[in-house]
Amino acid sequence: MRKAGPLTVDLGKRGAEADHAVEALLARVGDRVRRAREARHIPRRVLSEMSGVSPRYLAQLETGEGNISIGLLTKVACALDLSVERLVGADDPWSSEVLRVSELFRRADRGMQARVLALLEAQAPEGARAQRVCLVGLRGAGKSTLGRLAGEALGVPFLELNAEIARIGGMPVAEIMALYGAEGYRELEAEALEGVISAHERIVLAVGGGLVAESATYERVLERFHTVWVKAAPEEHMARVRAQGDLRPMAGQPEAMQQLRTILRAREVLYERAHAQLDTSGATLDESLAAMKALLADEGFLD
CATH class of the missing domain: 3.40.50.300 (P-loop containing nucleotide triphosphate hydrolases)
Structure with missing residues (x-):
């Protein structure tokens, strides 16, 4: 019986690592889509209408089971008013700090929201x-x-x-x-x-x-x-x-x-x-x- 050489073993290891990376990416993207949708209080049905992606596909995507194409993911990202990079990048745009600031802003009265926006806008470029x-x-x-x-x-x-x-x-x-x-x-x-x-x-x-x-x-x-x-x-x-x-x-x-x-x-x-x-x-x-x-x-x- 022919023994597996170092190259064969290395390719097999790399293949397993690639599969794991794909699974991790799908889980990360699905989690971010779900959190972005919930943060905007958008029902999945409405997101489906906005993006043109079926509710079934969205459900699979959010659970990390949907091997979604770049084109469909772009539609979902646009509907959520996000860039694709924010969904697939290594940094989490929905960190606990960002979510806490978002929640505090949502709970604040209109006067406080206006003051916060004015402060942030004062720092905006030009x-x-x-x-x-x-x-x-x-x-x-x-x-x-x-x-x-x-x-x-x-x-x-x-x-x-x-x-x-x-x-x-x-x-x-x-x-x-x-x-x-x-x-x-x-x-x-x-x-x-x-x-x-x-x-x-x-x-x-x-x-x-x-x-x-x-x-x-x-x-x-x-x-x-x-x-x-x-x-x-x-x-x-x-x-x-x-x-x-x-x-x-x-x-x-x-x-x-x-x-x-x-x-x-x-x-x-x-x-x-x-x-x-x-x-x-x-x-x-x-x-x-x-x-x-x-x-x-x-x-x-x-x-």
């Missing part, structure tokens, strides 16, 4: 937000109309990021999407955002509803703008879009309203990261504008 306001939310909430009117009333420039994207791309946004796809659009979106930041210390900006799903771009918005989530009831979102003459949301889609509710529910946790909220449900344009101006004044976003 002081960041200046007098920039960014309106986020689904189509039909009133971002563009309220942003333009508020800007006129307060003497502040107003821009729609889609207009900047079209200007940089040299063609309408619909053509950019058709020619370059979502990836090309997102690249131009990030470029346009940086241009606005560089050119304006004082601005009211309205962005597309899906920007919040782009983790890096949304982080940049939160860092460099005072953000306001302009929200409304799903029925009002749909009615306002149709009133503008855009029938696409209903065309050939009998379940369009349910889809809109699903999108809103999936993005809600991301929109809630905005620094303030303005609910325009059931309000007239004049009432919403007055509420927007009052909010900007009360929060001191343009001071």
Whole structure:
């Protein structure tokens, strides 16, 4: 019988070590996904809708049994507003110290939270937000109309990021999407955002509803703008879009309203990261504008 040589033994040992390393990685990633989801109070069902990864796969992932692909893991990371590196890296982003700070902040009253945020933001690079306001939310909430009117009333420039994207791309946004796809659009979106930041210390900006799903771009918005989530009831979102003459949301889609509710529910946790909220449900344009101006004044976003 032929004896195993040193090389064979060494390769077998390395193979066993590699298997162990893979098992440890899967367990670590699963534990971090679970803790990140629980820290954000996101049910697994909602995370499934946000990421496009099935609930069954998420359950396997969280228990360390899912040999998830890099692509699917990236979707989960984006839905949790984390980088893939934070899920797979050696350092634990959910250490007891980080979790304790997070829990103490969650329990604190709004006054204490505001003081903590102000202290942390004072240490942020270049002081960041200046007098920039960014309106986020689904189509039909009133971002563009309220942003333009508020800007006129307060003497502040107003821009729609889609207009900047079209200007940089040299063609309408619909053509950019058709020619370059979502990836090309997102690249131009990030470029346009940086241009606005560089050119304006004082601005009211309205962005597309899906920007919040782009983790890096949304982080940049939160860092460099005072953000306001302009929200409304799903029925009002749909009615306002149709009133503008855009029938696409209903065309050939009998379940369009349910889809809109699903999108809103999936993005809600991301929109809630905005620094303030303005609910325009059931309000007239004049009432919403007055509420927007009052909010900007009360929060001191343009001071």
